[in-house]
Amino acid sequence: MTEAVTRPLPVVVLISGRGSNLGAIMDACSTGRLPVEIRAVIGNRPDAPGLQRPALAGIRTVVIDHTCYPGRPAFERALQLTIDSFRPGLLVLAGFMRILTPEFVAHYRGRIMNIHPSLLPEFPGLNTHQRALDAGREEAGATIHFVTGDVDGGPAFLQARVPVLDSDTAATLADRVLQQEHRLYPLAIRWFAEGRLALDEDGRVLLDGRRLEHPLLLAADSEACT
Numbered sequence: 001m002t003e004a005v006t007r008p009l010p011v012v013v014l015i016s017g018r019g020s021n022l023g024a025i026m027d028a029c030s031t032g033r034l035p036v037e038i039r040a041v042i043g044n045r046p047d048a049p050g051l052q053r054p055a056l057a058g059i060r061t062v063v064i065d066h067t068c069y070p071g072r073p074a075f076e077r078a079l080q081l082t083i084d085s086f087r088p089g090l091l092v093l094a095g096f097m098r099i100l101t102p103e104f105v106a107h108y109r110g111r112i113m114n115i116h117p118s119l120l121p122e123f124p125g126l127n128t129h130q131r132a133l134d135a136g137r138e139e140a141g142a143t144i145h146f147v148t149g150d151v152d153g154g155p156a157f158l159q160a161r162v163p164v165l166d167s168d169t170a171a172t173l174a175d176r177v178l179q180q181e182h183r184l185y186p187l188a189i190r191w192f193a194e195g196r197l198a199l200d201e202d203g204r205v206l207l208d209g210r211r212l213e214h215p216l217l218l219a220a221d222s223e224a225c226t
């Protein structure tokens with residue numbers, strides 16, 4: 001057994017709002033299925049509801065309110081200093097609604113991942129569910145990707161799909177996709193924590209030492225994080 005498997009991976013999670021993906025990650029940790037230690041949760045909004053659960057669980061929570069800084073560089077300097085004080089091996093963006101500059105992202109190259117509620121490269125950015133409906137898609141889904149300076153454009157490695165129903169609104173579709181997000185993120189983090197997942201020098205994703213040509217698709221009926 002390697003050291004990466006036996007020692008929990010230190011993780012910092014960034015959120016802006018509800019924090020349900022963070023909750024799924026915490027659930028997986030508490031059942032022992034995820035070998036990570038969440039060292040801190042950082043929010044950019046003081047009123048983010050998602051800060052409550054980690055605080056109650058005794059996880060350090062920090063607010064770095066972007067509106068209190070004169071601009072993005074100053075905000076990101078404060079954010080980086082705080083993140084780095086926790087010495088994370090992985091930075092997890094879980095509904096963090098600030099665009100990060102390429103300079104910031106480069107500091108965490110290969111150890112920063114994000115979840116996006118669409119089947120990237122389709123529908124980067126906001127309002128993904130309404131856009132999928134407007135485009136008449138029969139399937140929607142979510143994607144986990146390494147973060148690069150290209151917003152929602154970093155190398156994707158794990159996806160889950162859901163059917164789009166005739167009766168769907170953006171809200172019902174978002175709910176169905178979110179259930180899949182909660183399966184995807186703990187699994188992606190577990191792969192990383194176990195040393196199975198990496199970004200190579202060319203910016204390609206390696207899983208178990210092999211380059212992924214396409215994101216893996218998590219089957220609807222598979223167990224997500226065992």
Ligand code: GRF
Pocket residue numbers: 015016017018019020021022050094095096115116117142178181
């Ligand atoms: C999720 O849909 C995620 O894909 C997107 O923002 C949303 C965050 O939801 N990036 P939550 O805060 O994790 O509940």
